Amino acid sequence: xxGSTSVSRSTVIxxxxxxxxxxxxxxxxxxxxxxxxxxxxxxxxxxxxSKQEVLFAIMDKAMDRALSALDDALxxxxxxxxxxxxxxxxxxxxxLRYPAEVTVCNTxxxxxxxxxxxxxxxxxxxxxxxxxxxxxRGCSIGAFSTRSPQLAAFAVLELGxxxxxxxxxxxxxxxxxxxxxxxxxxLRVVGAVRAEQPLSAQxx
Amino acid sequence: xxGSTSVSRSTVIxxxxxxxxxxxxxxxxxxxxxxxxxxxxxxxxxxxxSKQEVLFAIMDKAMDRALSALDDALxxxxxxxxxxxxxxxxxxxxxLRYPAEVTVCNTxxxxxxxxxxxxxxxxxxxxxxxxxxxxxRGCSIGAFSTRSPQLAAFAVLELGxxxxxxxxxxxxxxxxxxxxxxxxxxLRVVGAVRAEQPLSAQxx
DNA sequence: CCTACCGATCGGTAGG
DNA sequence: CCTACCGATCGGTAGG
Numbered sequence: 001x002x003g004s005t006s007v008s009r010s011t012v013i014x015x016x017x018x019x020x021x022x023x024x025x026x027x028x029x030x031x032x033x034x035x036x037x038x039x040x041x042x043x044x045x046x047x048x049x050s051k052q053e054v055l056f057a058i059m060d061k062a063m064d065r066a067l068s069a070l071d072d073a074l075x076x077x078x079x080x081x082x083x084x085x086x087x088x089x090x091x092x093x094x095x096l097r098y099p100a101e102v103t104v105c106n107t108x109x110x111x112x113x114x115x116x117x118x119x120x121x122x123x124x125x126x127x128x129x130x131x132x133x134x135x136x137r138g139c140s141i142g143a144f145s146t147r148s149p150q151l152a153a154f155a156v157l158e159l160g161x162x163x164x165x166x167x168x169x170x171x172x173x174x175x176x177x178x179x180x181x182x183x184x185x186x187l188r189v190v191g192a193v194r195a196e197q198p199l200s201a202q203x204x
Numbered sequence: 205x206x207g208s209t210s211v212s213r214s215t216v217i218x219x220x221x222x223x224x225x226x227x228x229x230x231x232x233x234x235x236x237x238x239x240x241x242x243x244x245x246x247x248x249x250x251x252x253x254s255k256q257e258v259l260f261a262i263m264d265k266a267m268d269r270a271l272s273a274l275d276d277a278l279x280x281x282x283x284x285x286x287x288x289x290x291x292x293x294x295x296x297x298x299x300l301r302y303p304a305e306v307t308v309c310n311t312x313x314x315x316x317x318x319x320x321x322x323x324x325x326x327x328x329x330x331x332x333x334x335x336x337x338x339x340x341r342g343c344s345i346g347a348f349s350t351r352s353p354q355l356a357a358f359a360v361l362e363l364g365x366x367x368x369x370x371x372x373x374x375x376x377x378x379x380x381x382x383x384x385x386x387x388x389x390x391l392r393v394v395g396a397v398r399a400e401q402p403l404s405a406q407x408x
Numbered sequence: 409c410c411t412a413c414c415g416a417t418c419g420g421t422a423g424g
Numbered sequence: 425c426c427t428a429c430c431g432a433t434c435g436g437t438a439g440g
Contacts, residue, residue, distance in 0.1 A: 007409095024314060026230040030435060042436080043409055051435065107311055110228060147385060148377070154366030155389050161365060162358030173352070181351060185359050188392040211425095234419060246420080247425055255419065 007037050009047040016054045021100035025055055025111040055108060056116040062101035063123040066094050070130060080138040081192050087134060088156060088186035089179040095160040096167050096175040106161070131157055135190055145191035156186045211241050213251040220258045225304035229259055229315040259312060260320040266305035267327040270298050274334060284342040285396050291335060292360060292390035293383040299364040300371050300379040310365070335361055339394055349395035360390045 005011065015036040019028040030051055034041040048054050073090035077083045095102050105124075112120060132153035138144035146152045163178050173181075209215065219240040223232040234255055238245040252258050277294035281287045299306050309328075316324060336357035342348035350356045367382050377385075 022314070024228065024230060026228055027315070029433080031433090040410065042411085042438095045436075046409075110226070111231070147388075151367070151370070151377075151382065151385050152389070154370045155363050155386065158362050158366035159359050162362035163355070166355070166358045173355075178355065181355050182359065184351075185356070185393050188395065189389050191392065233417080235417090244426065246422095246427085249420075250425075 007039055011037050012044055012047045013054055013057055017058045017100045017104055021103040025108045052113055059105050059120050062105050067127055069094055080143050083134050084186055085183040087131060089183040092160040092163055092179040092182040093175060095164040099164055128157055152190050155189050159185055211243055215241055216248055216251045217258055217261055221262045221304045221308060225307040229312045256317055263309050263324050266309050271331060273298055284347050287338050288390055289387040291338060293387040296364040296367055296383040296386040297379060299368045303368055332361055347396060356394050359393050363389055
């Protein structure tokens with residue numbers, strides 16, 4: 001970003017997010033961020049109060065967005081199989097559409113101050129709990145068949161990571177197609193779907 | 205580690221690995237490492253030549269160990285379903301047994317110098333390629349049924365991460381039990397196993 | 409928005 | 425193995 005674009009709190013935060021994702025929080029200096037938005041480092045403090053505050057703002061916004069997306073995806077959905085499919089699609093789509101934000105969330109929890117870390121970990125745990133509850137419900141009513149719902153929940157939550165690093169490199173599938181495929185993977189992991197039922201049976 | 209234990213290259217590298225995993229490479233100072241092994245920072249240079257060299261040594265050794273474990277797991281195995289199961293178990297067991305090394309491998313590639321990064325990425329790609337080849341072979345002979353072997357390979361490779369963060373917290377299952385469960389997840393992801401076939405059908 | 413500058417900390421070296 | 429110290433860089437402030 002050069003000097004021709006006006007600088008604001010959101011441009012500072014967006015530039016910081018890309019740099020934190022690429023270099024890491026600790027390896028990104030306020031001077032790096034300033035250069036990215038086209039000012040000198042002290043001017044950043046007109047928009048943000050500290051480097052730590054920027055990191056927290058990035059992660060808090062990303063967690064809220066992911067939780068809202070999950071809410072929207074599950075609204076009015078009763079069938080537990082469909083709920084797991086849609087929740088996984090929501091998770092993977094979020095990964096694919098906001099790779100920098102998600103990378104920061106996945107790698108910089110340790111860079112948060114104690115109080116900020118507690119707040120972010122609470123939201124992360126809430127997200128994981130909702131995914132786990134879906135899988136536990138599916139197991140209890142016999143829709144899913146897996147030995148450890150907890151292990152399966154962790155496996156499903158982690159699935160999107162592979163898609164994220166891969167998706168950035170190539171362009172063979174759209175983000176929606178990748179998300180749909182991972183939705184199918186999740187159903188297979190919990191034992192909800194026959195292997196012979198191909199994804200192509202689904203409508204577009 | 206206190207002064208009563210003798211300091212060597214390997215004790216420096218082991219202490220560095222734990223610190224890099226917990227704090228990150230950039231946030232760990234040579235003084236932190238020195239304190240962990242009970243000397244002053246300049247004395248570390250009697251054992252290692254630079255901080256960067258320590259990072260590379262940790263990652264290179266970890267990659268070689270993972271590749272060797274994969275070799276051992278697959279030796280003499282012809283059946284492609286069994287190969288995927290054993291490869292996944294090998295991967296997950298490595299994650300569970302060497303969490304600090306694996307965390308460093310997963311988070312500090314960006315902290316490597318260009319030449320070191322090329323060497324590590326080549327080994328990581330070789331590992332991923334072997335997993336992908338198993339899945340492609342299974343698909344081509346009809347043992348597996350998945351729309352995108354490449355996507356499935358990434359999903360399987362990523363599976364262990366969830367197990368790693370979870371396993372460190374609790375003690376409900378042994379590492380071997382967790383690895384076996386993930387072996388089953390991998391077969392489900394590629395469509396190799398009926399959902400009705402529970403893991404408990406396997407011998408101990 | 410800037411220049412000038414602060415105290416702290418960094419990886420690494422000199423010299424013994 | 426140590427003390428003493430180097431130039432560089434850090435997040436952030438003073439003052440305008």
